[in-house]
Amino acid sequence: MNKPDFSPKQRWALALLxxxxxxxxxxxxxxxxxxxxxxxxxxxxxxxxxxxxDKAYLMAxxxxxxxxxxxxxxxxxxxxxxxxxxITKKEAQLFGRRVYLEGAANVGAEGxxxxxxxxxxxxxxxxxxxxxxxxxxxxRLSEDGARLFATTNPDTPGHWLKRNYLxxxxxxxxxxxxxxxxxxxxxxxxxKSLKSEFSGVFYDRFILGMWVxxxxxxxxxxxxxxxxxxxxxxxxxxxxxxxxxxxxxxxxGNRSASVFCHVGYDAGFRNVYVLSEHYDKRNxxxxxxxxxxxGYIAHEKEMRPTLSAAYCDSAEQLLVKSFxxxxxxxxxxALKRPINTRINMLNRLIASGRFFVSAECPHLIEAIRSxxxxxxxxxxxxxxxxxxxxxxxxxxxxxxxERYEKQLFRF
Numbered sequence: 285m286n287k288p289d290f291s292p293k294q295r296w297a298l299a300l301l302x303x304x305x306x307x308x309x310x311x312x313x314x315x316x317x318x319x320x321x322x323x324x325x326x327x328x329x330x331x332x333x334x335x336x337x338d339k340a341y342l343m344a345x346x347x348x349x350x351x352x353x354x355x356x357x358x359x360x361x362x363x364x365x366x367x368x369x370x371i372t373k374k375e376a377q378l379f380g381r382r383v384y385l386e387g388a389a390n391v392g393a394e395g396x397x398x399x400x401x402x403x404x405x406x407x408x409x410x411x412x413x414x415x416x417x418x419x420x421x422x423x424r425l426s427e428d429g430a431r432l433f434a435t436t437n438p439d440t441p442g443h444w445l446k447r448n449y450l451x452x453x454x455x456x457x458x459x460x461x462x463x464x465x466x467x468x469x470x471x472x473x474x475x476k477s478l479k480s481e482f483s484g485v486f487y488d489r490f491i492l493g494m495w496v497x498x499x500x501x502x503x504x505x506x507x508x509x510x511x512x513x514x515x516x517x518x519x520x521x522x523x524x525x526x527x528x529x530x531x532x533x534x535x536x537g538n539r540s541a542s543v544f545c546h547v548g549y550d551a552g553f554r555n556v557y558v559l560s561e562h563y564d565k566r567n568x569x570x571x572x573x574x575x576x577x578x579g580y581i582a583h584e585k586e587m588r589p590t591l592s593a594a595y596c597d598s599a600e601q602l603l604v605k606s607f608x609x610x611x612x613x614x615x616x617x618a619l620k621r622p623i624n625t626r627i628n629m630l631n632r633l634i635a636s637g638r639f640f641v642s643a644e645c646p647h648l649i650e651a652i653r654s655x656x657x658x659x660x661x662x663x664x665x666x667x668x669x670x671x672x673x674x675x676x677x678x679x680x681x682x683x684x685x686e687r688y689e690k691q692l693f694r695f
Contacts, residue, residue, distance in 0.1 A: 293466040294323040300458070301327050307458040308425070311410065311434045311450070314462035314493035317470060317478065321408070321435050325359055328406045328433045329367070333379040339403035339427055340382065346412040347387040348374070355408050356385075388413040394420050403427040407434035415444040438488075438495040442662040446495050463493045474694075481632040481693070485665075498665045502627055502655040505634040511649060512640040517557065520640075524550045526590040529559065531581065532618065532684030533596040534676045535603060536567040543680035544580050545648060548590060553691040556633055558641040558681060559588060561648055570603060578610040585613070595619070595683045618683035624665050626682040629689055638692075651677040 290298065300306055310327075312320040332341060345351025348371050356376070359367050369376035369385065376383040384400070386393050388407075394417050402424045407413065425432055436445065450459055464475065479491055483505045488494040512520070529548035536542035544562040549555070562580045567573070577594075585591045591613065596604050598617035608615040630652075633639035641649055651674035658666040669675050 289469065290323070291319055291466055291468055293460075293462055294319055297323050297327060297460055300460075301331060305458070306331070306431060308430065308456040309422070309432050309434070309449070309454070310458045310460070311436065311445075312460045312462060313436050313438065313450070314466075315464045316437065316490045317467060318462035318464050318493070319467040319469075320460070320462040321354060322358070324406075324433055324435050325355060325362060328404075329359065329363055329378060331431060331433070332381050332383075332404060333366075335381070335403055335429075336427075337380055340384065340400060341378070341404045341406075342384045342386060342397070342400065342402055342421070343376065343406040343408075344386045344388050344393070344413075344421070345408035347389050348385060349387075351385065351387065351408055355406070388417055393417060397421055397424055400424045401426055403430055405432045407432065410434040410436040411439045411443060411445050415448070418445075437490060438493055440497055440663060440665060441495050442497070442664075443495070444663070450495075461493055464491050477636070481636045483631060483635040486628055486631055487635075497662070498657040499659060500656060501653075502657055502667055503631060503634060503652050505631065506652050509637075510634060510639055510641055511643050512557075513643050517559075517640070517642055520555075521548075521550070521557070524554070526557070526588065527551055527553075528592050529588050529590040530592060530684045530687075531584065531594040532680040532682065533577070533594055533607070534680040534683065535573070535597055535600055536565065536676065539671055540567075541565040541647075541674070541676045542567060542573055542576070543647070543676045544577065544594075545645075545677065545680040545684055546584050546588070546591070547681065547684035548588065549688065549691075553688060555638045555640065556685065556692070558645050558648060560584065560642065561645040561677065561680075563647040563677065570606070573603065574606045574610050577607055581611045581613055595687065597679065597683065619686050620683070621686045623667055623682075625689075626686050627665075627667065629685060629692065630682075632693065647674060648677040648681055650674060 312324045314320055343351065345354060352371060356369050367378050374385045376385055386396060397420050405421055405425060449457060482491055485496055485498045488496045526548040527550060529546060532545045534543045542564045546559040548557045548559050564576065593614040593616060595616055595618040596607060598620060604615060604617065654673045655678060656668050658668040
């Protein structure tokens with residue numbers, strides 16, 4: 285392992301490890317790219333290396349996929365031959381110690397942890413765990429000198445982790461807060477760019493590391509500068525052409541609309557353009573919807589040869605199959621990623637001036653303008669969905685956006 289450079293905040297954390305300042309629960313919280321995950325991995329590795337070989341250890345993330353991306357792959361680079369893992373077997377070897385791997389979103393995770401007796405545990409993105417699972421995990425840390433290490437970004441002030449652990453100043457808990465400015469090794473231009481991508485509640489959380497509530501408008505940065513005329517759209521795309529475009533589809537039901545939304549991406553996935561929309565609240569029949577979809581796709585393919593796929597709400601598989609038969613285009617199920625992940629993507633695009641919606645898409649424009657947080661839910665960030673706002677247009681747009689997070693953002 286190469287000798288790394290550490291920030292002052294990271295050196296402080298390492299000093300706690302070296303001088304016996306750790307506690308039973310050690311939580312590194314704060315902003316993105318602040319260095320908290322990197323130093324937590326090093327602390328975890330060296331703590332395990334000096335712990336009993338014949339005891340059991342656990343590492344958990346929201347899913348095994350995110351655990352691999354956020355933690356296991358960086359550990360392989362840091363610890364070299366001293367660390368190996370198998371996602372298939374859900375096991376790892378760290379300095380000769382057996383480490384079990386688990387995804388917190390796995391329905392069987394709590395049952396598996398219930399049968400363990402643990403010397404140590406590492407939790408990635410702890411705020412995404414369920415409280416019952418975390419409580420179960422703590423109960424299994426019953427060996428002498430057991431320790432838990434965890435990282436998390438802030439969430440709502442009413443989140444169980446903040447309310448029941450961080451705010452209670454428990455004697456067995458150590459909280460270490462990191463901010464973006466605690467990491468001096470990031471390029472200045474990158475930090476400036478990153479800060480420009482967040483606004484409102486997401487800036488407070490992901491840049492400043494604050495636990496704050498989401499209130500008011502969901503997309504508070506959305507303004508007329510995001511709305512582009514057909515003439516200006518054509519001018520921009522003549523200078524920097526689209527490299528691909530896709531359609532998002534949301535189906536109508538009682539009191540809701542059927543929506544198709546065509547979204548394009550220019551070179552390098554620099555900018556996102558909403559090119560057109562189809563909005564119909566009549567919902568006359570499945571046949572009329574299939575016919576409308578076929579007509580819309582034919583028209584859009586003629587207008588934009590970049591159109592490559594349609595991503596549909598997976599709730600109605602018969603409709604998806606019918607759509608596939610009706611058009612010469614790849615038709616897939618939408619990923620339906622968590623709503624707040626999709627919200628964060630759009631807010632980042634808006635804040636950095638990379639999102640443009642055609643003035644000929646009035647339903648989506650009004651949906652973005654009118655979307656608000658549900659202030660009755662103090663424990664979660666919940667976009668109000670009680671029929672008073674147009675969620676259908678937002679869903680259709682997000683199905684066309686959600687697949688491209690890696691291409692659109694650098695972390």
